[in-house]
Amino acid sequence: MAKTPCTKETYDKLVERYTFLKKVERPRVVDEMEEARKQGDLSENAEYHAAKEMLAHIDLEIPKLEDQISNAIIVEFDANSDTVRFGATVTAKNLATKKEVVYQLVSPEGVDPMNGKISFKSPMGSAFMGKKKGEIVEVVTPKGKNRFEIVDFK
Secondary structure, eight states: OOOEEEOHHHHHHHHHHHHHIIIIIHHHHHHHHHHHHTTSOGGGOHHHHHHHHHHHHHHHHHHHHHHHHHTEEEOOOOTTOSSOOTTOEEEEEETTTOOEEEEEEEOGGGOBGGGTEEETTSHHHHHHTTOOTTOEEEEEETTEEEEEEEEEEO
8 A cells, every 4th residue: 555645633533543443442342242142042133243243344444544554654734835735724715606615635534524624635635736825726526617716725
């Protein structure tokens, strides 16, 4: 897997999730399986099957997190840059609607659209990368083409 840039915040969240799954959630689910197993016939034991399914999900997520953590490169935003870079918070105006949007460009693992965090690899994120204040960018999304002016970034 290729090295992936991420913010310190995203890296910390990955480590926190990994630690939680390994040290808290997985042992808890294994205990639930053992308790359910003691109830007898496993073929009709809903608690056992639910715990077994949960354990399978956890056992799939743990190696993914291990890969993400081991391949993460923590990148700090360069506040002195004159172009939009990874980690920047970009304010842009949609030229059609005149509405401003604010997005922080993060790694795919740090995406949280409800909190304004988009991937630097997304159509909008990649359109902003390397641009300067005042530049116009065209973004092609599933909803069509949009043009944005970069108002500011920090």
